[in-house]
Amino acid sequence: MKKFIQLSVLAVASLVLSNAALSQELTGTLKKIKETNTITIGHRDASVPFSYYDDKQQVVGYAMDICMAVVDGIKAQLNMPNLQVKLNPVTSATRIPLMANGTIDLECGSTTNNVDRQKQVSFGPSYYLTASRYVYKKGSGITDIASLKGKTVVSTAGSTNIKQVTEANVAQNLNLTILSAKDHPEGFLMVETGRAAAFVMDDIILAGLIGSAKMPGDFEISKDAFSKPEPYGFMIPRDDPAFKKVVDEAAGKLYKSPAMLALHAKWFEKPIPPKGIVLNQPASAELKKAFANPTDNPDPDSYK
Known part of the structure; x- marks a missing residue:
């Protein structure tokens, strides 16, 4: 019994030390999220079907569904099942400044990933191709x-x-x-x-x-x-490799699973709220290739 108690104490001590080490090792956005128990998502108000308000003023959309899967990956990585998600509206003009100044941690909308923008922010793996x-x-x-x-x-x-x-x-x-x-x-x-x-x-x-x-x-x-057809991706802070690694892994896991094509069909081939419109835009061969091989490459030619 005494030996069991000693082992239990050692196990608890080890867990405490492990968590303390994790906390000390965290930097950048991951550290900020851990310390505030909050991740802030930048969203659009009318970028149908990516990120928009429905008739109940709830933020919905294809990009939002993907970003929430990424948030689940962040929760698991940080061992924070009760991590709070804060929603912050952004526009085409404000999204990059709000990412650059740390107001938002993840931007989920219809943002084109290009070389110029990669000088200011980073991107997760591409989730749509548009022209x-x-x-x-x-x-x-x-x-x-x-x-x-x-x-x-x-x-x-x-x-x-x-x-x-x-x-x-x-x-x-x-x-x-x-x-x-x-x-x-x-x-x-x-x-x-x-x-x-x-x-x-x-x-x-x-x-x-x-x-x-x-x-x-x-x-x-x-x-x-x-x-040319250009990639959409979700923005994340620049020069934060630890956060990008977690984001890329969570997104990649989703993209490579059967759930990704089902998610795409939900928003592009079936009636969507609030009016039940159907966009009738099945996933292209180029997009399926991007799902199978997740990338944040801004070059349109790389998706051919």
């Missing part, structure tokens, strides 16, 4: 990018899309008037009300906006694009 296209009203006479010449177009402030259309305007001598919208719904509304001929944005975001419109049949998404 920069534009939505316009049927019967407007718009047939391709050249037919936009001299017209007013809009894109969302802080997005890669507004940069792409600005560059195309100069390169192709389009003489566009380019307006900046505070968010995606405002940009779409400007086309809906005739204040702009086209709204330039990622094609999947445009599909969600059309599906939610009063008259979906009035709009069309361009076949030509301002970009």
Whole structure:
């Protein structure tokens, strides 16, 4: 009995020392999460179907489901089953500054992973591939990018899309008037009300906006694009390899499992809240390849 008690005391002491060592070894974001018992997720308010408010003002979406699986991996790594999740809304313009200044730990939305952004933040493995296209009203006479010449177009402030259309305007001598919208719904509304001929944005975001419109049949998404297919990923703080390792492992485990394609189908092939729209966008061969071999590579050509 005495020997059993001694062994039990040693086991408890070992556990305490182990936890103390873990606490001392933690750095950066993991240490912050451990000390505050909170992880803060940056989310969008209207990036359907990635991250948005439903009719009950709950934040839902494809990116949110993936990020919550990542949070589960962080909970397991830190042995914190009761870790609190705080939600913090972000916009295209504020998401990178809020990540850089430590306000958010994980950003779950529709953010393009590119070389310029990797100078400011890091990314988890890519979870979607999109291209920069534009939505316009049927019967407007718009047939391709050249037919936009001299017209007013809009894109969302802080997005890669507004940069792409600005560059195309100069390169192709389009003489566009380019307006900046505070968010995606405002940009779409400007086309809906005739204040702009086209709204330039990622094609999947445009599909969600059309599906939610009063008259979906009035709009069309361009076949030509301002970009190659580009990867979406969730942002995490830069220069934090320990946190990135945990995030990448948790995401990779999900991506390689059958649950990932089921999750994709839930948001892109089935009715989604709040209006039950169906985007009808099955996973492409390139995206399936990215799931099988998770990567944060920003080069569009690497996904071919």
